[in-house]
Amino acid sequence: MRDLETIIQQSINPFDTVSFKQGNFWEEDQSESLTVNSIHQDELKLIARILAQVAKDKNSRTILLKGDSGSGKTHLLGQIKKKLSNKAFFTHIIASIQNDYIFQYTLRKTIESLMFIPEGEKESQLLLWLKNIINQQDQGLLQKIQGQRKAFVGNMKAAYPTGIWKPNAFFSVLYALTQPELYYLACEWLKGDDLDDKDAKLLGTKERIKTEQNAIDVLASFSRISGSTLPIVLCFDEIDISNNRKDLLESILKLNMIIKTQKLKDFLVIISVITDTWQSYEGLIESSLKSPINQNISLKPLTSEQIKLLWSSRLNALHQQVKLKPKSNIAPLTEQDLRYYFPSGKANPRSALKVGHQLIQKYKTGQIIDPDPIASFQLQWQEEITKNKTNITQISQLSSAELANMLKQVMEALQVNSIEFNIFKKGNSSAVRSFHYLDNNGKRIGVIWYDQSNLGSFCTLMKSCKNLLSQEAYQQLILIRSQTVGNPKNKGYQLYQQIFQTDPNRHLIPNLESIHILATYHSLYSYATNKNLTVGYETPDITRLQELCRQAKVLENCDLLEELNIIQKDNESSDDDDQDYHQEHDDNKPDREKIKEFLLNLIKIQFFMGRKMLIERTLSQFNKEVSEEEVDRAIKTLIEKQQIRIVNPQAKPEEQSICLPT
Structure with a gap:
């Protein structure tokens, strides 16, 4: 040996700075071998006791979790989920949306989290929650009512006669959750997606969750029927992402207040915040909003x-x-x-x-x-976008409001001028899906991202756009939408033709690759605002993150940004001798330039690495989409170009070490 x-x-530095970042604690499995159980054990035990109290008396409670940047708040949330997974259902809500959409956003992220399948289980948290409720009423009820929506709805209405929002609709959708062919459609409804009439009919309802009040009412309905099952933990994380942290804190505390004043049962609300952020705004927040907090926990x-x-x-x-x-x-x-x-x-x-x-x-x-x-940042970006490609397989997984917010953040990173949310009158439901900016010629451009499938709502949006144009407030309107726009018989389609098929207005259809880029920047933006992003030895703020994005050119492959004329893509190959290689390989596979870039960046931040480890890490990064021979060929090219060198060339390949040229 x-x-x-x-x-x-020859190894990766075991304290690799990329691992300092803690992301979504529900999506990312925390390595048991890298967890020190004694760290924050007192806080974990206290939270476990409070959760046990919620489970016992069903009264909702609130914990304010405070800690300095880098103190381990997100890791602790991950440990709570891991250690207490059989005691509650867990949600993770990154507070990264406009304040006037916070209740709908909370509902959406709650459902998304509940759709995850816990370790050791075969069904999602959402199905486990529902089946637990049904079985509490009658162990054989689920089998008895299979294929009988009417019987299910009638039984649930009898069991919960009050406090349920639109009970026929709500219970019809819960029934659809038990039908495998309707499960994902039912989840979309619960998240607040504005489904088309055909899909809504399959769920047995014409109702939609369209407003902030609707979202609160649905959360309340979950609470009303949760008395016979495990508590739901609502974890609000990364509050510091907001440009207006005071307003966002108040919005979350108002939601918490509603949970308390309406006596919603079986929720444990955990609000995770950087200590400095809380101290800065605590005195500006009304006492009535702070009073429902049952426990303050500060990480030592x-x-x-x-x-x-x-x-x-x-x-x-x-x-x-x-x-x-x-x-x-x-x-x-x-x-x-x-x-x-x-x-x-x-x-x-x-x-x-x-x-x-x-x-x-x-x-x-x-x-x-x-x-x-730059090497460190590009590796961070590569890791994050790989994760997003795995997790985001359809554009519909993200709401239009989220996507508009992500696009706005990316455009700010590229120094687009005067970006502000909302091009409609206050109260318009499309406000949170729109923003405006000034182009290089000083023209005011309005952008609406609307990807809901309901054509009735689409028609309403087109009417709002027509009214907007009559006011001559914008020199151009841009609609971003991947869904259908209807057919010539639809009024919405006719208005769409008049507006967005006429210069200078435009309709852009986003592709999934662009969504991955937007989502990746949004993730890093979230980490940076919470001082939870490490690039080399830096902890960049938003200004530095934007600068790194421009320097590393990680946004330059986004088709949507190119269509918006925000960037101009350089499609020329950097190596003429690689052209045959590209022609021989599938377009979906990582190209040779990406492999070489990854290899070189890894050497730049590790300084020394074993050739064997370098190959293994690259194969792992690209999910084995490339072969060992392809990676080895890329290493040889970098050596030939004197971008890296072998320290001990006489040794066997598996024993060689590689470093940068001296």
């Missing part, structure tokens, strides 16, 4: 012993590869390092990980050098 020094030289710094345990958890995998185990669990790091960098004996988890990364880098190279920020 190899010695520890060789293993460290790590102790010296916990820092050692955190370091040990990261280094353990390397120690396992050595025949003679090191005497210290943190080798090659030392107790002296611990005292030098943390003289107070305290640190937050991110600081402890950063120091670990620096010390391993010094052990590899003899010095601490800031990792290349």
Whole structure:
């Protein structure tokens, strides 16, 4: 077996800065081997006790979870979900939408979270919740009413005679959840999608969730029938993403107030916020909105012993590869390092990980050098977009309001002028799906993203657009929509033809690849606003994130931005000798340039890596869409161009180390 020094030289830095970022705790599985159970155990036990109280008396409760940036709030939420998964149903609500859409957004994210299948289960949280309720009434009821919507609705109305919003519609949709062919359609209705009449008929209802009040009423309906099942945990995270944090905090606290004043049952609300954000706005928020908070929890710094345990958890995998185990669990790091960098004996988890990364880098190279920020950022981007490609398989998974918000954020990163939400009169339901901006010629452009399938609502939107044009407030209107626009017999279609098939107005049809780019920037935007994004040794704010996006040119492949004339794509191949390669390969596979870019970026931030590890990491990154031979060919090209070099060329390929040219 190899010695520890060789293993460290050839491996990924175990304190890889990309891993500092904590994303959606429900979607991302937290590695058990990298979790230190003693960290935040007191807070976890307290939250478990409060959840047990909710389960016992069904009275909803609220926890305000505070901590500094990098203190581990999101990781703690992940541990709560992991450790208490059999005690509650969990939701994750990234507070990243306009304040006047917060209730509908909360409902949408609640349903999306409940659609996840917990570890060890075969059905979603949503189905487990519903079947638990049905079985509490009658163990054989679900079998008795299969194929009998009317009987199901009648039984549920008898069991819950009051407090249910539009009971015929609500219970018809719950029945549809039990029918495999209607399950996803029912979820779309519950999320608030404006379904077309044909799909709504399949669900047995003409009703839609169209307003903020409708959304609250549906959440209340969930509460009314939840008394016989596990609590639902509503986790509000990343509140700092909002440009107007005070208003967003107030909106969430108003929702929490409604839960309390209307005595909605079986909810545990957890509001996670950076300590500085809460201290900045606490005095400006009405006392009545703060009074329903039952418990304040502030995360404490790590102790010296916990820092050692955190370091040990990261280094353990390397120690396992050595025949003679090191005497210290943190080798090659030392107790002296611990005292030098943390003289107070305290640190937050991110600081402890950063120091670990620096010390391993010094052990590899003899010095601490800031990792290349563009290389680091491009690797972050690649990781995030790969995740989004897996999670987002249809445009309809995101609401039009979310997509409009994402597009606005990306355009701000590209320094588009004077972007503001809402081109309609206040109260118009399409307001949260629209914004306007000034183009390079000073023209005011209005953008509406409307991808709901209901053609009746589409017709209403077209009438609003016609009224808008009559006011001459905008020099151009742009409709973004992938759904059908109807047929010549429809009034909405006729208005659409008059408006968006006439210059200078335009209709753009977004593709899924553009959505992945928008969603990836939105994710990094969320992390950055919460100071939860690490690029090299930086913790970039929004201004720096925007600058990195422009420098790394990660937005330049977005077709939608090109159609909006925000960017101009460069379609020329950077290597003439790669043209035959591209012609021989499927368009859906990563091209050779992307593979080379990933390899080079990885070497730039790792400084030294084993050739074998470099190949394995690349295959993993591209989900084995490329072969080992293709990766090896890309490595050879980089060597030929003297962009990287082999440290020990006489060694066997699997034993070679690679670094940057000196």
